[in-house]
Amino acid sequence: MNNSSIERTITYAVLILAAAFALYPMLVILFTAIQPESIGASGVDFGNFATAWDRGNFGTYLKTSVIVTVSVVILSTLLACLAGYAFGTMRFRGSSVLFYLLLLGLMVPSEAIVIPLYFGFQELDLLNSYPALIFPQVAQSLAFGTFWMRAYFRSSQAEVVEAARLDGAGHFRIFWSILVPMGRPAIITMMVLVFMWTWNEFLLPLVMVPTEESMRTAPLGLATFQGQYTSGTALLAAGAVLVALPVIVFYIFAQRHFIRGMVEGSVKG
Amino acid sequence: MPDTSTVAPAARKPLREGRRQAGPPGEPRRVAYLYVAPALIVFALFMAAPLVYAVWLSFFEWDGLSASTWVGLGNYVDVLTDSELRAPFLHAGVLVVFFSFIPVALGMLIAGLMTRARLRGLGFFRTVLFLPQVVALTVVAVAWRKIYEPDGSLNDALRAIGLDSFARGWLGDENFALASIGVVGIWVGTGLCTVLFLAGLSKVPRELYESARLDGAGFFREFRAVSMPAVRGEMAVALTLTLVAALRTFDLVYVMTSGGPGYASTVPAYEVYDRAMQKGEVGTGVTIALVLMVLILLATMLINRLSETAGDA
Numbered sequence: 177m178n179n180s181s182i183e184r185t186i187t188y189a190v191l192i193l194a195a196a197f198a199l200y201p202m203l204v205i206l207f208t209a210i211q212p213e214s215i216g217a218s219g220v221d222f223g224n225f226a227t228a229w230d231r232g233n234f235g236t237y238l239k240t241s242v243i244v245t246v247s248v249v250i251l252s253t254l255l256a257c258l259a260g261y262a263f264g265t266m267r268f269r270g271s272s273v274l275f276y277l278l279l280l281g282l283m284v285p286s287e288a289i290v291i292p293l294y295f296g297f298q299e300l301d302l303l304n305s306y307p308a309l310i311f312p313q314v315a316q317s318l319a320f321g322t323f324w325m326r327a328y329f330r331s332s333q334a335e336v337v338e339a340a341r342l343d344g345a346g347h348f349r350i351f352w353s354i355l356v357p358m359g360r361p362a363i364i365t366m367m368v369l370v371f372m373w374t375w376n377e378f379l380l381p382l383v384m385v386p387t388e389e390s391m392r393t394a395p396l397g398l399a400t401f402q403g404q405y406t407s408g409t410a411l412l413a414a415g416a417v418l419v420a421l422p423v424i425v426f427y428i429f430a431q432r433h434f435i436r437g438m439v440e441g442s443v444k445g
Numbered sequence: 446m447p448d449t450s451t452v453a454p455a456a457r458k459p460l461r462e463g464r465r466q467a468g469p470p471g472e473p474r475r476v477a478y479l480y481v482a483p484a485l486i487v488f489a490l491f492m493a494a495p496l497v498y499a500v501w502l503s504f505f506e507w508d509g510l511s512a513s514t515w516v517g518l519g520n521y522v523d524v525l526t527d528s529e530l531r532a533p534f535l536h537a538g539v540l541v542v543f544f545s546f547i548p549v550a551l552g553m554l555i556a557g558l559m560t561r562a563r564l565r566g567l568g569f570f571r572t573v574l575f576l577p578q579v580v581a582l583t584v585v586a587v588a589w590r591k592i593y594e595p596d597g598s599l600n601d602a603l604r605a606i607g608l609d610s611f612a613r614g615w616l617g618d619e620n621f622a623l624a625s626i627g628v629v630g631i632w633v634g635t636g637l638c639t640v641l642f643l644a645g646l647s648k649v650p651r652e653l654y655e656s657a658r659l660d661g662a663g664f665f666r667e668f669r670a671v672s673m674p675a676v677r678g679e680m681a682v683a684l685t686l687t688l689v690a691a692l693r694t695f696d697l698v699y700v701m702t703s704g705g706p707g708y709a710s711t712v713p714a715y716e717v718y719d720r721a722m723q724k725g726e727v728g729t730g731v732t733i734a735l736v737l738m739v740l741i742l743l744a745t746m747l748i749n750r751l752s753e754t755a756g757d758a
Contacts, residue, residue: 180562183561183562183664184562184564186558187558187559187561187562187564188564190554190555190558191555191558191559191564191570194551194555194570194574194635194639195570195573195574197632197635198573198574198576198577198632198635198636199573199576200592201577201585201588201589201591201592201632202576202580202588204588204591204592204598205584205587205588205591208591254483255483255484255487256484258480258481258483258484259480259481259483259484259485261480262474262477262478262480262481263477263481264471265471265472266471266472266473266474266476266477266480267471267472267473267474267477268473268474268475268477268478271477274481274485277488277493278484278485278488281488281492281493283738283741283742283745284492284496284738285689285693285734285737285738285741287693287695287713287714287717287734287737287738288495288496288499288734288735288737288738289491289492289495289496289499290495290717290734291499291502291717291721291722291727291730291731291734292494292495292496292498292499292502292731293491293495294721294722295498295502295509295727296494296495296498311487311490311491312491312492312495314487314491315487315488315490315491315492316492318484318487318488318492319488319492322484347474347476351480372579375581376580376581376582378581378582378583378695378696378699379695379696379714379718382699382718383718383722386722394581395581395582395583395584395696396583398581398583398584398587399583399586399696399699399700402587402590402700409591412587413587413591416583416584416587416588419581419583419584420580420581420584423579423580423581424576424579424580427576427579428572431572431575434575434578434579435571435575435640435644438578438637438640438641438686439640439641439644439679439682
């Protein structure tokens with residue numbers, strides 16, 4: 177059919193255009209990053225990454241980001257699974273009130289709480305510290321996590337649970353040895369999303385780490401770097417690549433989980 | 446950064462509803478409190494308490510150091526009446542068009558095209574289109590700054606096609622700074638919307654399209670009659686996610702323009718940070734944050750209400 181082959185061509189053209197638009201800014205950064213820093217020189221220079229790592233302090237920033245992100249993912253997964261299990265499979269006084277309270281947390285943006293958190297942590301002398309970077313982020317992730325895990329535990333097969341109970345398994349064994357292993361796909365998807373949100377978060381670290389350079393997370397380090405070194409374009413680009421790379425690599429491997437999480441997490445909750 | 450989850454969730458229907466009477470699922474267990482406690486404690490300390498403290502702070506004029514002065518609702522009155530404080534909210538409204546409406550429209554168009562034809566490489570396109578959603582916005586901001594530079598590639602392209610007079614330092618131009626940030630919003634949001642709509646459209650039975658085509662429906666009629674009704678839920682999600690992202694824009698503005706030139710591209714979230722952390726106007730900053738939160742809540746609720754009534758019709 178002639179008509180449909182024209183349409184197919186148009187479709188491909190639109191898709192290629194959209195894909196090029198999506199990739200272009202990233203390629204700009206990548207090509208800038210491998211350009212020699214000195215003006216007039218040409219060719220390809222991978223040394224910028226090493227320089228950014230050492231002199232630009234991106235090694236330190238990335239280390240902080242890794243520690244914070246791993247802690248947040250582990251903590252919030254653990255807490256969300258525990259709470260989701262109770263909300264999803266047990267009946268207790270006040271459960272719906274408590275659950276809706278947590279749900280409300282989905283609506284509270286970090287903008288609304290970051291200033292009070294700053295003064296709270298200042299009072300405790302905990303600014304520029306890991307707890308200041310980790311705990312507010314865990315709280316931010318918990319509302320979604322609990323909600324997500326509750327949905328999984330609610331849909332978990334009652335037959336399996338009943339059979340386990342008949343075998344004499346207690347509530348913790350049912351949780352830990354049966355439902356958690358069975359729920360691996362749901363749990364991984366949640367972890368992937370929390371990883372991405374935590375790695376990319378900017379406002380919280382910006383406020384929570386006002387002075388200590390070694391406590392800056394990677395995106396924060398990048399932003400301050402660009403404020404300080406307006407001339408070192410290639411170095412800045414190399415830093416940007418270093419900040420983006422972990423998530424992009426992760427995304428390519430786990431893209432199913434990214435997309436599934438975004439689609440399902442928001443449609444069904 | 447769970448900003449993407451700020452969606453009022455549609456209630457999930459229990460799978461075994463038929464067998465169970467009304468009421469919550471599961472069996473009575475006191476031990477539940479032990480499971481819930483750790484999450485609730487963290488939530489109370491680092492989310493609920495700061496929120497309450499924020500409301501308290503919003504009634505004061507305070508520079509963060511010296512004694513504070515009770516001003517009652519004064520800060521709220523300021524936000525509503527002071528034109529300098531209103532500007533960031535107007536800018537956020539402009540960004541909604543760029544971050545939300547345009548990506549939703551584009552996403553619908555691309556997803557519609559992708560569903561209609563049998564294509565190769567669909568997975569590849571989906572992966573690439575979604576990629577901007579994954580990268581830290583600070584990185585995105587650095588990349589786009591490079592493109593918008595006076596001798597950046599956008600101006601190069603304009604000069605190459607003879608539009609030299611349009612070339613400019615885009616982010617330094619009072620008339621274009623906000624829109625330039627808006628274009629980045631299109632870049633970030635379009636892929637997300639496309640992927641959401643693709644998921645919705647994949648649920649439409651193939652035969653429905655085939656019979657529509659047998660009836661001689663072209664792209665646009667098929668689009669209106671078959672595709673649009675099928676993605677109502679995804680539409681609400683896409684609107685909510687992108688709208689919340691638009692209202693909460695911070696990283697892009699912080700890195701790309703710092704709200705400038707002048708106040709041309711300032712937004713509420715940037716103003717929160719600037720007032721409270723840099724200008725010593727903690728009360729004003731916190732109040733802007735709370736007004737922003739209420740706006741986000743209202744927008745979310747409105748979209749969900751609309752999509753539900755549309756679904757009933």
